[in-house]
Amino acid sequence: MGNVGKLIALFTNHDDDVYCFRKELIEGLIDEGYELLISCPNGEKLELMKDIRFKYIDTQIDRRGTNVITDFKLFVNYYKLLKKHRPDVILTYTAKPNIYAGIAASVLKIPYISNVTGLGSVIKKKGFTKRFILYLFKKSFKKSSCVFFQNQENMKLAKESNLVTGKCELIPGSGVNITRFPLQPFPSNEEKIVFNYIGRVLKDKGIDDYIEAAKIIKKKYEYTEFNIIGFIEPTEMSYKKVLQELQEESIINYHGSQRDVKPFIKRSHCTIHPSTYGEGMSNVLLESASSGRPIITTDVSGCKETVEDGITGYVYKAGEMEDLVSKIELFIKLNNEERKKMGALGRSRVKNSFSRDIVVNAYVKEIDNLLKGSSSG
Structure with a gap:
């Protein structure tokens, strides 16, 4: 398999995000022959993934905090991590990993794929804070190989605001594993x-x-x-x-x-x-x-x-x-x-x-194209 030895790094802000939304993607990439490195804060949901082979790095993130020094430390942490492991492709999810891992990857010239899991909380902010966050998003998306959007409205807004000027695609959210969430018998309403x-x-x-x-x-x-x-x-x-x-x-x-x-x-x-x-x-x-x-x-x-x-x-x-x-x-x-x-x-x-297979296939295709492009270049 041509992907053996190729390392994919996945950055997100919570163990819940890894297990609930990315598990099938991780398994799919491993099946394709890739090695996986996952960076997120430690949590009990990672225990549910102990049978899956991946490298793990515990990275603490203040998800909702706005402390500039704390966020700069996160950027430095990501930069050191990427410089040490030199993954072939990086996948980023949620606001702070999108911004800081994305910027660190662009500095180190490592290809990365961003995923916008929602712009709502940013849009609600006002004044300088909003302008600064949008500036950081724009900077991180500028060198992104592809920005995946989970809904049409976010994609339209990002394009109109010039947050994204390169390649972007619409996917059906994180998708849902229709096998893990099968059709359940409908309860009666006799009691409640x-x-x-x-x-x-x-x-x-x-x-x-x-x-x-x-x-x-x-x-x-x-x-x-x-x-x-x-x-x-x-x-x-x-x-x-x-x-x-x-x-x-x-x-x-x-x-x-x-x-x-x-x-x-x-x-x-x-x-x-x-x-x-x-x-x-x-x-x-x-x-x-x-x-x-x-x-x-x-x-x-x-x-x-x-x-x-x-x-x-x-x-x-x-x-x-x-x-x-x-x-x-x-x-x-x-x-x-x-x-x-x-x-x-x-x-x-x-x-x-909304099947998760649609999302996994979109990622596998994009990563394969990226690596073929870099090897031919």
Whole structure:
């Protein structure tokens, strides 16, 4: 195999990102004969990948921090790491690895492929901070061999802002492993109608709207259940007390971070994803739809693309809690066969348009082309 001895380095900001979104890509590249080096902060999800052969480097990242000195240290760390290991191709994901690993790779003249997992949080910033971050993105994307975008809106915005002037492609998010998330039997509604929020507990993810909607719905429909599955973002630990009180009042069931969300999806009727800022492409929604669960989400980029409104779920206006409540009520008033059909149509849509195989194949093709180009040059 011509790729033996070729090293691919993957940079991201969380072990969750590696296991949940990149595992099949890593396995696919290893099957192609490449060696893999992974750089991210250590975490328990890497334990679930111990049977896969790869080099690992623990790299601490303050994901949401804006300290210039801390970020410069991250750049220096990436530079030293790349200079030492000299990978043949680098894959970068999430904001800080995209920026700092990308710039380090361009300085060292190592080819790299960027992946924009969402520009929403950047767009919401103002003034100098926003201009500076956009400048860094532009600098990192300038020498990128290819920038993958996860939704049309982000790609259009990046082109119009001149963030990207070279090659870029649209892929269906990180895709979803339709085998790992098979069609699940739809639950009956004899006892309860179960709703899930799956994701980080974070204001930008619309957690406040989910909580308020749960309070209103629980008063009108006692036979509903609202779950929250996910860790509280370290910068927003005030939610710890809030969720504890809501649990005591039987409004919310908080389950914390879970290694496997499939059992929670299985017993649910619907996933609600109330994100108020644009994402790359919501994996939570793709995994839920792949499992045959209808979804209710917002009209922001990275969320709305995962739903056929009124057919596989419902789309509502981001930040409009009353609109969210009305969509939940619409769902409650369906009979269970209608809900089941909605979920089955969502599964078919994901299989056809959002399979992770599409993403893996796009990467394998781009890497092969890059290496063929460098060897012929």
